[in-house]
Amino acid sequence: xxxxxxxxxxxxxxxxxxxxxxxxxxxxxxxxxxxxxxxxxxxxxxxxxxxxxxxxxxxxxxxxxxxxxxxxxxxxxxxxxxxxxxxxxxxxxxxxxxxxxxxxxxxxxxxxxxxxxxxxxxxxxxxxxxxxxxxxxx
Numbered sequence: 001x002x003x004x005x006x007x008x009x010x011x012x013x014x015x016x017x018x019x020x021x022x023x024x025x026x027x028x029x030x031x032x033x034x035x036x037x038x039x040x041x042x043x044x045x046x047x048x049x050x051x052x053x054x055x056x057x058x059x060x061x062x063x064x065x066x067x068x069x070x071x072x073x074x075x076x077x078x079x080x081x082x083x084x085x086x087x088x089x090x091x092x093x094x095x096x097x098x099x100x101x102x103x104x105x106x107x108x109x110x111x112x113x114x115x116x117x118x119x120x121x122x123x124x125x126x127x128x129x130x131x132x133x134x135x136x137x138x
Contacts, residue, residue, distance in 0.1 A: 049077055050108040051101045056083035061108055061125070063089065063097050074108070074125045087127040097125065105129045 049060025059078025066073065074097070075086035089095060093112040100109045107126035113119065124131045 050097055050099050051106065053078060053083060053085055054106040055085040056081070059083055061085065087125060089125065102126065102129060102131060104131050 049062045051061055053059045053061050053076040056076060056078050058081060059076040061074055061076055064073055064075050065071070071091055072089040072095070073086055074089055076083040079086075087107070089110065090112055093114050095110055095112040098109045098111065101107065102109055102124040105124060105126050107124055107129065109122055110125045111120045111122045113121060126132070
């Protein structure tokens with residue numbers, strides 16, 4: 001009976017270290033009966049983030065629709081934390097953002113087409129990426 005407290009304390013410390021690893025400053029811990037485990041709620045990590053932001057390394061890049069203009073753009077989820085990473089997206093095309101990062105700038109790749117007759121085209125989501133620059137023909 002004497003050693004029960006010792007083992008419980010060591011397990012609690014191990015669990016505490018595990019929680020602190022994933023804990024955000026404005027998150028809190030809650031028991032999920034559906035998943036049968038503790039989950040952290042209220043964090044800044046988005047559910048629909050594509051890749052980690054290459055500029056701030058804290059948020060994730062995701063496709064956002066502007067409330068005022070209704071236009072799509074790719075931006076960082078850490079915008080209110082000070083990250084200004086954003087890039088405009090094609091407005092008239094059918095578009096899908098992938099979770100595959102670009103080889104050059106580490107932004108997500110997007111696939112798009114304007115009509116059903118066209119094939120899907122892949123390009124980087126960053127407007128200023130070197131892979132999107134047109135190659136000069138000589």
